[in-house]
Amino acid sequence: MNIDNLIQISETEWEIPTYIRSDMRVPVKLFATRELLEQIINDKSLEQAINAATLPGLVGHVIVMPDMHQGYGFPIGGVAATEYPHGVISPGAIGYDINCGVRLLASSIDFESARNDLDGLATLLNKYCPSGVGKQGALKLNMKELDQVLRDGSRWALKNGYATEADLARTEESGSLEGADPDKVSERAKTRGREQIGSVGAGNHFIEVDVVDQIFNEEAASVMGLYQGCLVLQIHCGSRGLGHQVCTDYVQSFQNAVRKYGIDLPDRELVCAPMDSPEGKAYMAAMRAAANFAFANRQLLAHSARRAFEETFAPKTRNWHLHQVYDIAHNMGKLETHEIEGKEMTVCVHRKGATRAFGPGSPGLPAEYQKIGQPVIIPGSMGTASWVLVGTQDSMRRSLGSSCHGAGRVMSRSKAKKEVQGDSLRRELEMRGIRVRAGSLPGLAEEAPSAYKDVDMVVETVSDAGIAKKVARLKPVAVIKG
Amino acid sequence: MGFEEISHTADWSARIWAPDLPSLFKEAARAMNALSGTVAGNGPRVSRAFETEGPDQESLLVAFLSELVYYQEQENLTFDDFDLRVAGQWLKVAMEGAQIESVDKAIKAVTYHNLKIQRNAEGFETTIVFDV
Numbered sequence: 001m002n003i004d005n006l007i008q009i010s011e012t013e014w015e016i017p018t019y020i021r022s023d024m025r026v027p028v029k030l031f032a033t034r035e036l037l038e039q040i041i042n043d044k045s046l047e048q049a050i051n052a053a054t055l056p057g058l059v060g061h062v063i064v065m066p067d068m069h070q071g072y073g074f075p076i077g078g079v080a081a082t083e084y085p086h087g088v089i090s091p092g093a094i095g096y097d098i099n100c101g102v103r104l105l106a107s108s109i110d111f112e113s114a115r116n117d118l119d120g121l122a123t124l125l126n127k128y129c130p131s132g133v134g135k136q137g138a139l140k141l142n143m144k145e146l147d148q149v150l151r152d153g154s155r156w157a158l159k160n161g162y163a164t165e166a167d168l169a170r171t172e173e174s175g176s177l178e179g180a181d182p183d184k185v186s187e188r189a190k191t192r193g194r195e196q197i198g199s200v201g202a203g204n205h206f207i208e209v210d211v212v213d214q215i216f217n218e219e220a221a222s223v224m225g226l227y228q229g230c231l232v233l234q235i236h237c238g239s240r241g242l243g244h245q246v247c248t249d250y251v252q253s254f255q256n257a258v259r260k261y262g263i264d265l266p267d268r269e270l271v272c273a274p275m276d277s278p279e280g281k282a283y284m285a286a287m288r289a290a291a292n293f294a295f296a297n298r299q300l301l302a303h304s305a306r307r308a309f310e311e312t313f314a315p316k317t318r319n320w321h322l323h324q325v326y327d328i329a330h331n332m333g334k335l336e337t338h339e340i341e342g343k344e345m346t347v348c349v350h351r352k353g354a355t356r357a358f359g360p361g362s363p364g365l366p367a368e369y370q371k372i373g374q375p376v377i378i379p380g381s382m383g384t385a386s387w388v389l390v391g392t393q394d395s396m397r398r399s400l401g402s403s404c405h406g407a408g409r410v411m412s413r414s415k416a417k418k419e420v421q422g423d424s425l426r427r428e429l430e431m432r433g434i435r436v437r438a439g440s441l442p443g444l445a446e447e448a449p450s451a452y453k454d455v456d457m458v459v460e461t462v463s464d465a466g467i468a469k470k471v472a473r474l475k476p477v478a479v480i481k482g
Numbered sequence: 483m484g485f486e487e488i489s490h491t492a493d494w495s496a497r498i499w500a501p502d503l504p505s506l507f508k509e510a511a512r513a514m515n516a517l518s519g520t521v522a523g524n525g526p527r528v529s530r531a532f533e534t535e536g537p538d539q540e541s542l543l544v545a546f547l548s549e550l551v552y553y554q555e556q557e558n559l560t561f562d563d564f565d566l567r568v569a570g571q572w573l574k575v576a577m578e579g580a581q582i583e584s585v586d587k588a589i590k591a592v593t594y595h596n597l598k599i600q601r602n603a604e605g606f607e608t609t610i611v612f613d614v
Contacts, residue, residue, distance in 0.1 A: 043491045070491040072595035072611045096591040096613045192556055202588050203614055241555050244590045244613075248548050251594060255541050268540070268594035412489040413614070442519060442586040 001046040003037060006030070012465040015061075016050060023266065024053040029061040031399065031465045036066045039410050039453060043070035045077070051266045052080055057087020057274070059347060060340040063399050065354050066461040067408030067453060071095075073269030076353035076409075079402045082275070084335055084346040088263070089280050090272035091254065091287070093350040094333045096247040098287055099294035100205075100238030101172075101329040102377040103302060104388065105322040106224065109231045109313055111211040111477065117312050121209065122435040122478040124308035129207050129235075129301050131200035132439035132482035137240075138198030138300055146194050147182040153292030157299040164324075167299060169366045171327040172356060173334075175295035181285035185242070186249050189286075193242025193293055198300035202440065202482035204447055205237040207305065208379070210386060210474035217471045220372040220390050224325045226472045233309075233322060234386060234474075235301050236379050238331065239294035246290045250283045275348060287333060298327055325388070326375035330355045330405040338400055349400050357391030357403035357468050376468050378459060381407045381452035382444075382481070383429050386474040387459045394466040403468040407455035416451040417442060435478040444481060485513035494589070494612045501605035503539065504566040507546055507573075510610060511561065514547060517612065519586025520560050522579065528559060533574040539599045542573040543608070547592040549575075554589075558582045589614055 006014040014037065016028035028049045032040060040046065045068050052074045053062045059081050068077030073092035082088050114121075130137055141149065149156045154175025157163040168174045182190075200207060210232050215221045226232065239246075254271035257279040258264075263272060273279035306322050313320035333350050340347070349356075358365060358374040365374050373390035380386045384407065395401050411419075422441025425448055429436050438444045462468045483505055488495040496513040500506035514520075532549055536542045546566075553559040561579030595611040 045491070072493060072593040072613060076492055092593075188552065192552070203590070241590075245552070248551075248591050252536075252541065252545065252548075255537055255594070259537070267596055269596075271594070409491045412491055413494060414487050414489055440586055446587065 001041060003041060012461050016046065021050055024050060026053050026058045027061050028053055028064060030064045031461060031467065032066040033461050036453065036457060036461060040068055045070045045075040048073065048075040049078060051270060052078055052093060054266055055080065055082060055088055055090060055270065055272060056263055057082040059083050059345065060400065063402065065404040066458045067404040067406050069409045071352070073267050074352050077404065078352050079354045079400050080350045081338065081340065081347035081400055084348055085276040086274055087348065088272035089275050089284055089333055089348055090270055090350065091247050091250045091283055092269040092271065093352055094287060095331040095352045096244045097238035097331055098243035098246060099291035099329045100331040101294065101298065101327060102379055103235040103298045103327040104325040104377045105233045105302060105305065106226050106325050107231045107309065107322050108227060108319045109317065111229050111231055114231060114313065118209065118435055118478055121308060121312045122437050122480060124311055125207055125305060126437040126480045128304040128308050129200055129480060131480060132202055136195045136199065138304055140195050141197060143190060143194070146190055149197065149296045150182040150185060150289035150292055151180050152176055153295040154299045157296050162303040163299045167302065167324045170324040171295060172329055173364065175299060175327065177288040177291050179285060180288035180292050182289050184282045184286035185246055185289050189242050189245035189249065192245050193240060196240040196242070197293065197297050198304065199240065200237045200301065200482060201240050202443060205482065206382070207301070207480040208234045208476050209478040210234065210476050212472055213385065213475040214473040217469060220471045223368050223372050224375055224388065224471070225323055226325065226388065232474060233305055234377065234379055235298050235305065237298060237301070239290040240297065242293050243290040246286050250286065254279060291329065291332060295327065326377060328355055328377055336401065351402055353405050354402045355405045356401055357395045358401045359391045359393040359396045362396065362401070376403050378404060378455065379406050380455035381449045382447050382479055383432065383434055383449045383476060384455055387455065387470065388472045388474065389459065389468040390471055392466060392469055395468060399467045403462050404458055407452040407458055409451055410453045411451040413446045416446050416448050420445040420448040420450065434476050437480045439482045483509055485509055487517065488609060490611060493614050495609060497607070497609045499605065499607040503568045503606055506599065506606045506608065507543060507566055507568065508564050510543060510547060511550055511564065514550060514589060514612065515560060518589050520554065521583045522560050522562065523581045523583035525581045527578050527580055529576065529578045531576040533572070535571050537571060539568070540594065540597045542568060543599065544592050544594060546573060546575060551589055551592060554582065587614060
């Protein structure tokens with residue numbers, strides 16, 4: 001792919017027209033500056049976006065965000081809508097880590113007064129929030145309890161004392177997707193998930209303590225309870241082995257479905273089935289069940305993190321509490337209503353490495369966020385800033401109510417491992433005042449900040465494009481990774 | 483017979499080659515263990531067996547490697563000795579291995595991304611992308 005193949009719409013918006021390749025059903029819309037585009041063009045992500053544009057039943061554009069990078073099948077940072085009910089749903093366009101997402105909790109604990117307690121806090125978070133390869137979680141559920149989690153998500157956590165009503169109100173879909181069917185989840189997937197609930201996992205997942213470094217929108221920050229100089233906590237993880245197995249199972253079984261429905265695709269990882277087919281309905285029900293598992297997982301981790309905060313700060317201050325700002329998915333397929341080419345329609349929005357970013361007045365937002373729009377949480381790369389944004393009316397019109405999800409990788413994992421030593425990276429982060437608890441030093445090296453794009457540049461791009469507005473910038477002070 | 487890591491922005495990828503199909507499958511398992519930095523312990527040997535069907539060779543390869551991902555995560559087992567038979571759309575595997583001593587980084591899933599097993603003058607070749 002060459003930049004000359006793209007049509008520049010504005011400083012931050014580009015289009016790949018359908019005449020570039022004959023099998024494209026819709027054009028691709030890319031939000032990026034020229035500088036970011038020059039990074040994006042170095043891997044195969046635009047080719048993957050063009051492949052995604054061949055899915056049957058697509059409407060509007062395939063949309064890609066400035067943090068986009070090469071994945072498998074569908075690019076990371078991609079958004080695509082298929083018309084309901086005859087359009088397709090594609091497990092590979094949602095990803096293996098179904099409902100991977102981020103939760104942000106805020107406190108009124110002043111960073112300066114807490115500085116000497118942060119080492120102890122990091123150690124307790126590491127103790128109560130298990131992380132690492134295949135690590136078992138805080139609970140071991142029996143199969144009946146697991147089915148309840150799959151059906152009810154965070155509602156199960158509320159019923160069992162791990163959540164508050166306020167937590168659920170400030171979670172996408174209240175942490176519980178309707179239409180989840182545990183019977184569509186394989187025994188193998190359940191076996192993988194049963195012992196992992198309440199754990200972070202490995203890879204790029206983490207728990208991070210940050211301080212609110214800068215506020216750009218006082219009104220929105222105040223509504224969210226974000227105060228300059230105070231501590232906040234991010235939880236980034238998903239549906240663990242259960243979600244991975246659900247996606248593995250359905251990508252495998254959909255290899256036959258595409259033959260059955262006569263669907264021809266450029267990449268087998270994009271296999272799909274019509275939403276109104278038995279295969280499509282089964283995957284939708286299983287995907288929702290895995291998403292509910294992920295919501296409950298992050299809720300349990302929030303419960304454990306609160307325990308660590310209480311033990312650390314309750315003896316010193318009455319205001320040690322962590323209240324939920326929002327919990328948002330960035331790997332999900334959702335039925336939503338959007339106006340596309342002048343027509344209001346129900347579509348399945350596939351977001352893979354992209355965040356829902358609903359504007360003010362959108363259905364499903366709690367009353368306090370109706371005026372400001374939905375919080376969008378953008379974790380940066382390890383050791384760099386993270387951001388809190390809000391969705392806009394423009395995001396509803398131009399990006400299917402979506403925004404970016406992070407910094408986005410720019411360097412391969414193999415190169416990062418060669419160029420970065422895990423132990424020296426840890427020392428460097430600690431010299432900068434960031435406490436690190438990491439299970440795997442090679443894993444730490446792969447997630448080095450130099451392997452990622454500049455998150456500030458990515459955020460400026462979505463802000464300039466108008467699809468999200470800046471609220472606050474967060475600075476890390478402690479990272480817990482597998 | 484061998485493998486090499488291929489650069490991939492977000493995940494891991496390996497090109498694998500072997501003189502015959504069963505060897506290609508075994509070499510793919512070796513590549514997966516090497517990429518994830520899996521080290522077997524010195525404990526007692528364990529054995530597992532399974533068989534599966536699929537529409538083609540690629541789906542059998544994904545099923546085989548996905549089985550290994552499952553055992554690694556769920557039972558903390560890694561395998562290095564395989565009796566593997568591939569015939570048309572059918573795969574039968576008996577394998578021996580041991581408890582894992584350490585893993586650098588887990589593989590979440592085995593993908594079909596651009597997956598194609600190709601026959602050439604030297605035997606078989608493929609490139610696999612692993613989700614990590």
